[in-house]
Amino acid sequence: MIITTPxxxxxxxxxxxxxxxxxxxxxxxxxxxxxxxxxxxxxxxxLVIGKEKVQYISKEGTFTYHPNFAQVRLxxxxxxxxxxxxxxxxxxxxxxxxxCTMGLAxxxxxxxxxxxxxxxxxxxxxxxxxxxIGLIKYRYTLQQLEKASxxxxxxxxxxxxxxKEQPENSYDVVYFDPMYDEAVQSEGIDSLxxxxxxxxxxxxxxxxxxxxxxxxxxxxxxxxxxxxxxxxFMQCIRKNTVSHYGVLLxx
Numbered sequence: 001m002i003i004t005t006p007x008x009x010x011x012x013x014x015x016x017x018x019x020x021x022x023x024x025x026x027x028x029x030x031x032x033x034x035x036x037x038x039x040x041x042x043x044x045x046x047l048v049i050g051k052e053k054v055q056y057i058s059k060e061g062t063f064t065y066h067p068n069f070a071q072v073r074l075x076x077x078x079x080x081x082x083x084x085x086x087x088x089x090x091x092x093x094x095x096x097x098x099x100c101t102m103g104l105a106x107x108x109x110x111x112x113x114x115x116x117x118x119x120x121x122x123x124x125x126x127x128x129x130x131x132x133i134g135l136i137k138y139r140y141t142l143q144q145l146e147k148a149s150x151x152x153x154x155x156x157x158x159x160x161x162x163x164k165e166q167p168e169n170s171y172d173v174v175y176f177d178p179m180y181d182e183a184v185q186s187e188g189i190d191s192l193x194x195x196x197x198x199x200x201x202x203x204x205x206x207x208x209x210x211x212x213x214x215x216x217x218x219x220x221x222x223x224x225x226x227x228x229x230x231x232x233f234m235q236c237i238r239k240n241t242v243s244h245y246g247v248l249l250x251x
Contacts, residue, residue, distance in 0.1 A: 004046065054130050065134025083110060092114070098121070101122075121155050122155075177219075223243065
């Protein structure tokens with residue numbers, strides 16, 4: 001992987017990109033006026049850092065960070081409307097939540113609007129880098145969402161490895177939203193699917209999650225997913241929606 005700037009950049013953006021390369025141990029390549037095609041002679045994996053946009057380019061396609069539905073959802077929440085994710089997680093101000101499947105971090109952003117302690121895990125390095133950097137650089141239309149983006153702690157690690165190292169009851173809520181083929185269609189999700197990890201949840205992961213979660217484990221999945229019954233989640237039925245939530249109480 002290499003890291004670079006867009007075609008148009010200033011000295012400040014160049015310096016920032018160099019520092020990000022050092023932080024994440026990625027080779028910095030001067031853009032000059034090279035096209036993406038020319039840059040691919042150096043690497044098939046290119047991370048482009050813009051002033052307000054982060055883009056990952058690979059053989060599989062292009063993935064640009066965007067908070068997806070988080071802005072729409074937060075506007076509704078601010079109007080006093082219900083949010084199914086917040087209902088399922090039952091988050092409170094002082095709760096600690098572990099999002100084991102960060103993806104675009106939409107749910108983590110909503111969680112961070114409610115509580116200050118949100119940890120998000122992403123096993124795919126390209127997604128982790130694009131989203132973690134993108135969260136800070138994206139120009140949000142809602143001040144509340146911008147504040148929430150600064151409260152996330154993100155790690156490039158798989159859920160099982162991380163959970164095994166955590167003390168018992170160290171989080172209030174552990175959350176899973178594994179990628180599945182029948183995902184709700186959106187431009188953000190469609191671009192993410194080319195790079196995402198489709199690994200299934202296992203009994204070992206769920207057992208570790210139950211040990212770590214002081215209050216509940218929450219699963220989001222397709223309404224007819226076998227995961228709800230397989231792991232004993234109480235499925236929250238939502239009419240006319242593709243995605244349902246499941247809850248395992250641990251307290």
